[in-house]
Amino acid sequence: MELSNVFLFVGLPYAALVIFLIGTIQRYRNKGFKVSSLSSQFLEGRALFWGTVPFHFGILVLFFGHLSAFLLPGPTLMWNANPTRLITLEITAFAFGLSTLVGLTALFVRRLTNVRIKMVTTKMDIFLELLLLVQVVFGLWVAVGYRWGSSWFAADLAPYLWSLFKANPDITAVGAMPWPIKVHIVGAWLLIGIFPYTRLVHFLVAPLHYITRPYQRVMWNWDRKAIRDPRTPWSAMRPKNN
Amino acid sequence: MDIRAQTAVVFHLDKCIGCHTCSVACKNIWTDRKGAEYQWWNNVETKPGTGYPGKWEDQSIYNGGWVKDANGRIQLKGAGKKKGLLNIFHNPSMPTVEDYYEPFTYNYLNLIEAPPGNDQPTARPVSLITGEPMDVKMGPNWDDDLSGTPDYARNDPNLAALTPAERSAMFQLERMAFFYLPRICNHCLNPACVASCPSGAIYKRGEDGVVLINQKVCRAWRMCVTACPYKKSYYNWHTGKSEKCILCYPRMEAGYAPACMHSCVGRIRYIGVILYDADKIEAVASAEPKDLVARQLDLMMDPFDDKVIAAAKANGIADSTIKAAQNSPSFKFIKQWGMALPLHPEFRTLPMLWYVPPLLPVMASVTQTDGAQKDKLNPIAKTWTDNWLYDTSTEELWGTVEQARFPLKYLASLFAAGETGEVSLRLKKLMAVRIYRRWKTVGDIPEAKMTKALKETGLTQESAEAIFYLTALAKFNDRFVIPAAHREQAMEMLEFTGDVKGSTGFGFREKPERGM
Ligand code: SF4
Ligand code: SF4
Numbered sequence: 001m002e003l004s005n006v007f008l009f010v011g012l013p014y015a016a017l018v019i020f021l022i023g024t025i026q027r028y029r030n031k032g033f034k035v036s037s038l039s040s041q042f043l044e045g046r047a048l049f050w051g052t053v054p055f056h057f058g059i060l061v062l063f064f065g066h067l068s069a070f071l072l073p074g075p076t077l078m079w080n081a082n083p084t085r086l087i088t089l090e091i092t093a094f095a096f097g098l099s100t101l102v103g104l105t106a107l108f109v110r111r112l113t114n115v116r117i118k119m120v121t122t123k124m125d126i127f128l129e130l131l132l133l134v135q136v137v138f139g140l141w142v143a144v145g146y147r148w149g150s151s152w153f154a155a156d157l158a159p160y161l162w163s164l165f166k167a168n169p170d171i172t173a174v175g176a177m178p179w180p181i182k183v184h185i186v187g188a189w190l191l192i193g194i195f196p197y198t199r200l201v202h203f204l205v206a207p208l209h210y211i212t213r214p215y216q217r218v219m220w221n222w223d224r225k226a227i228r229d230p231r232t233p234w235s236a237m238r239p240k241n242n
Numbered sequence: 243m244d245i246r247a248q249t250a251v252v253f254h255l256d257k258c259i260g261c262h263t264c265s266v267a268c269k270n271i272w273t274d275r276k277g278a279e280y281q282w283w284n285n286v287e288t289k290p291g292t293g294y295p296g297k298w299e300d301q302s303i304y305n306g307g308w309v310k311d312a313n314g315r316i317q318l319k320g321a322g323k324k325k326g327l328l329n330i331f332h333n334p335s336m337p338t339v340e341d342y343y344e345p346f347t348y349n350y351l352n353l354i355e356a357p358p359g360n361d362q363p364t365a366r367p368v369s370l371i372t373g374e375p376m377d378v379k380m381g382p383n384w385d386d387d388l389s390g391t392p393d394y395a396r397n398d399p400n401l402a403a404l405t406p407a408e409r410s411a412m413f414q415l416e417r418m419a420f421f422y423l424p425r426i427c428n429h430c431l432n433p434a435c436v437a438s439c440p441s442g443a444i445y446k447r448g449e450d451g452v453v454l455i456n457q458k459v460c461r462a463w464r465m466c467v468t469a470c471p472y473k474k475s476y477y478n479w480h481t482g483k484s485e486k487c488i489l490c491y492p493r494m495e496a497g498y499a500p501a502c503m504h505s506c507v508g509r510i511r512y513i514g515v516i517l518y519d520a521d522k523i524e525a526v527a528s529a530e531p532k533d534l535v536a537r538q539l540d541l542m543m544d545p546f547d548d549k550v551i552a553a554a555k556a557n558g559i560a561d562s563t564i565k566a567a568q569n570s571p572s573f574k575f576i577k578q579w580g581m582a583l584p585l586h587p588e589f590r591t592l593p594m595l596w597y598v599p600p601l602l603p604v605m606a607s608v609t610q611t612d613g614a615q616k617d618k619l620n621p622i623a624k625t626w627t628d629n630w631l632y633d634t635s636t637e638e639l640w641g642t643v644e645q646a647r648f649p650l651k652y653l654a655s656l657f658a659a660g661e662t663g664e665v666s667l668r669l670k671k672l673m674a675v676r677i678y679r680r681w682k683t684v685g686d687i688p689e690a691k692m693t694k695a696l697k698e699t700g701l702t703q704e705s706a707e708a709i710f711y712l713t714a715l716a717k718f719n720d721r722f723v724i725p726a727a728h729r730e731q732a733m734e735m736l737e738f739t740g741d742v743k744g745s746t747g748f749g750f751r752e753k754p755e756r757g758m
Contacts, residue, residue: 032458038482039462043371045338056331115372116339120479205461207330207440211323215437218246220448224558 005175008186013164016193023196024204037202043116051110055103061096062139066153070161073154080151089150094143101136108133128198135187141180157185244520245543245553247563248431248451248594249489249513249724250572251503252582253424254713255600256672257510260422262286262383264502264511268426271501272488277480279345279370282382283487284502286424289656290398290412291385293423295341298473299586300399305335307434307471307589308527316528316590321438321469330440335468339479343380345370371479389413389420403655412649419647421600423656424510426502427474427487428585428593429453431518431541432527435486438469443484450515451594452489460484471589499722509716514570514723515563516577516594517543517554527590531659534587541592542577545570566725571712572596579701579709581668583657599653599665601672643669671699675713678706 028035041048069076080086108129111117143149156173163170174185195201268284287293301307305320318325320335348365356363369376385394390413401409411417429446433453436444443459444466446452455466455475460483466475467484475486490500498504503511518541529537543550545567554564567573575598576582582596643650643666650662650669658664674695681692696706712720 033481033483035461036482037462039464039477040479041333041336041464042338042467042477042479045332045336049332049334052331115374119372202461205441207327207442207461207463209442210327210440213442215318215322216432217436217442217445218448219445220558224448 009171009174010169012189016189019193020195027196035201038199040117040120044114047110051103051106054099058096058100069154070158073158076154097140138180138184243553245517245557246520247559248516250516251595252512252572252575254510254598257508258422259508261507263505263507267501267505277478280342281476284426286422288385288420289423290395292394292397294382295337295473321465326465333464336464346378390418400655403651408649417647428595431592434469434591435466435475438465452491457483512571512721514572515567516573517545517567532661534659535664563725566723569723581671588659599668674699675706675709
């Protein structure tokens with residue numbers, strides 16, 4: 001039991017993080033062309049709407065919720081000190097969890113039943129969507145069955161995660177968790193581990209820089225002001241478009 | 243003044259015979275691949291008709307192009323920073339495969355491999371997406387030559403500009419007409435596709451104005467498909483990347499004409515450089531609808547003007563490019579002679595593919611009559627009055643432009659944001675050149691009438707002759723004036739030779755730097 005805990009909560013996390021880091025960099029550099037959200041809206045648009053919108057908004061809120069409880073456990077606990085705020089937070093999180101579940105189920109059904117979508121579905125897509133489904137179902141179960149997760153996550157799990165990043169793993173708290181929570185944690189590490197080899201990579205290239213850039217983009221191969229200047233024969237102006 | 247060079251294209255619609263050779267040339271070179279089967283970077287539509295994808299001109303469906311907001315500033319209609327990022331998970335105005343057509347092939351192998359049986363084996367159509375047998379219901383030129391049909395011609399979005407009476411008159415059997423509209427990407431000066439791309443994968447090349455999608459940076463956010471009002475950015479469902487016409491830049495860099503233009507049987511296509519003032523782009527794109535055509539012409543600068551040449555040189559434009567601009571057939575048709583019009587200028591992308599509007603179906607006016615001749619003919623034969631189709635008396639001609647077979651409003655909705663004056667001026671010029679040539683070669687038109695026709699349209703005998711030459715006799719090198727291939731620069735548009743400059747030759751991927 002002790003050994004399996006070490007494997008699941010120390011070995012797996014480190015392996016997952018290493019694969020995530022090296023895999024992402026390696027994949028982006030060698031197979032950059034494949035980094036795409038691989039949208040299938042062109043082949044089917046209507047059913048997609050009922051899946052992708054609730055799923056994406058749901059999972060984004062859940063992701064940043066987990067992240068902030070991990071990064072800022074103190075403020076999270078402080079917020080939760082007031083029962084009204086705690087309940088508001090929990091209900092909101094649960095609502096977004098349900099939205100994720102509904103969306104993901106719709107996406108999964110669409111993927112399995114639409115002939116055209118099947119043509120652009122890989123085995124990895126199926127595996128990933130199943131894993132995500134398990135993850136979301138267990139997340140919802142934990143939220144209902146082991147109440148006030150935002151508080152105990154900040155109190156018990158955030159220190160565990162920090163201990164991993166400080167290279168001094170402390171798994172006493174995790175080891176004592178009930179099994180559905182353990183499944184949810186292991187699922188999370190698995191997701192991080194397979195991340196670079198799935199379509200999830202599009203999360204890393206979310207186009208936030210669009211907000212600040214000017215609308216039009218014109219690219220010159222040469223610096224057009226310097227091209228006729230005899231003083232610049234040896235300066236290497238790297239063109240931006242390759 | 244910020245002078246830039248743009249490769250501008252002119253299609254002479256009077257000369258298009260609708261043979262689709264251009265489409266096939268492009269398809270064979272660029273889009274004969276999985277995921278791109280349905281993409282026709284070059285397609286030829288019959289007008290009036292719904293086109294490809296169906297009703298692409300109707301921006302109440304597709305939300306493409308730019309619109310002016312309350313403050314008079316232009317905004318993307320269906321994309322942009324706010325709308326684009328909010329709708330990134332599901333893009334409500336994106337066309338799906340049904341709006342184009344489901345690509346198909348035929349199971350030819352069955353003709354050879356079918357086991358012996360009582361029935362003749364057939365080659366069933368199969369979907370190129372799923373591989374399953376399918377019923378073909380739509381294709382890229384499904385409305386070919388189908389003027390007057392309820393499903394296609396009568397659903398043409400441009401008919402909205404006409405009254406119901408004008409519409410039904412247009413489709414009377416005797417008056418029915420159509421013309422072809424070949425379309426490629428317009429390589430716009432204010433491209434909506436570039437502005438809409440959240441990843442910044444789409445860019446306009448400074449050197450020649452070609453609009454390209456960097457395939458490595460495209461992440462399938464699909465906003466360009468919505469934003470391009472001409473629906474000339476296509477989503478490749480297999481690779482998960484958007485693609486579009488590349489103006490055959492590898493051919494142009496080597497000095498060849500783009501494939502669709504090179505192969506054009508009717509020789510309707512002209513390509514050349516135009517120098518324009520980039521400082522004016524935003525103002526011109528925000529102009530009032532009635533001024534759009536005129537303001538776009540203002541943007542194009544005279545390549546013989548010394549100030550323009552100096553400004554062009556200051557911006558690093560090569561002498562050969564300036565020379566090409568002075569010799570450009572596009573400049574002549576568009577600006578010097580004022581004979582071409584942009585397709586749907588009201589989309590405000592400032593397209594750089596201009597069309598010489600079609601004259602013949604417009605001028606043709608047909609009436610039935612009971613001439614003496616009729617008695618000699620079979621009773622079901624139709625006879626025509628003398629003064630129809632190729633009427634050569636100028637009074638009649640000017641009279642008929644307005645009562646043409648196609649209402650001018652129809653052409654104006656296509657090419658001039660509704661300004662019929664812009665269209666009739668160009669049609670009259672086309673006719674004036676014909677009158678001039680008829681006077682010269684046949685001689686049955688009085689000189690006074692010829693002179694009047696030229697004067698009214700602002701042409702001279704010399705310019706009429708030049709227009710005639712470029713329209714009817716132009717050789718390959720007159721139609722395609724592509725600046726001398728700057729081979730050294732051309733290569734660098736793809737690969738940076740500076741990486742290997744100063745090394746022992748090509749082949750190093752790493753700088754030959756001194757060791758530690
Ligand atoms: S026609 Fe469409 S794809 Fe081409 S440059 Fe203009 S907006 Fe972009
Ligand atoms: S210019 Fe080239 S890529 Fe563009 S439509 Fe013509 S053949 Fe196709």
